[in-house]
Amino acid sequence: MALKRSYRALRGLVRVCTHRMRTEWTLPFTDEPSVFICNHAGAMGPIHICARFPYADCLHPWMNAQVLNTREIPAYVRQDYWWRPDSRFAPLLSHTLPYVAAALLPPILRTAPTVPVYHDARLVRTLRQSLRVLQGGEHLVIFPEQPSGHGEHCQELNRGFLQIAPAYARVAGKSLAFWPVHIDPEARAFYVGAPLRYDMKRTLDAQADELLAGLSRGIWPDSYLADGNGGK
Secondary structure (H helix, E strand, O other), X not given: OOOOHHHHHHHHHHXXXXXXXXXXXXXXXXXXXXXXXXXXXXXXXXXHHHHHOOOHHHEEEEEEHXXXXXXXXXXXXXXOXXXXXXXXXXXHHHHHHHHHHHHHHHHHHOOOOOEEEOOOOOHHHHHXXXXXXXXXXXXXXXXXXXXXXXXXXEEEEOOHHHHHHHHHHHHHOOOOEEEEEEEEOOOOEEEEOOOEEOOOOOOHHHHHHHHHHHHHHHHOHHHXXXXXXXXX
16 A cells, blocks of 8 residues: 555654554454454544554555545534533534534545545445455454544444445455454553454354454453453
């Protein structure tokens, strides 16, 4: 992958301004085209993994297509909990921050090797581009948590990303590996759990809950330990 010069410069600036992150693997990485499934860890999670992860040069993050579109991003910002709705500054932020984001973010994010994610009939574009990434020997990184408030996410995963697995099996004849990654900015670490593989002999519906449960344990190990459900 030939990274754009502007993206390399931006990522270099992030590396200068942020601390180092160590990576702990439950199992050695196989170097095969894979999907890394991560927790957000606030706004810094995506930034850390794109700048500091060992395979950052080969990562293609899934990104909501609205964030890449100057006309659509204001509505996205207003519905995505960028500020507390009960804040006394909420009316001011609602009339200013969405347009600041529209002016700044799309030009910056378009330099990154993203895969735009659509939530309508254009979803096929997301799947096609994802397959091109994997067939090119590189990796996807996805943050499938549901936002639940300002700086918060539900401990429930969107399951739409699993559609990549049967699609990849059809075009490549291979079982896709999903690696759960717990990003811990306080510990300055990426904790990568054992991969979960799509079983090509079973339907996606038959194994979706199993895959999501395993990925959840890897993404939020502390919550599973606290609940007595084990962890990594």
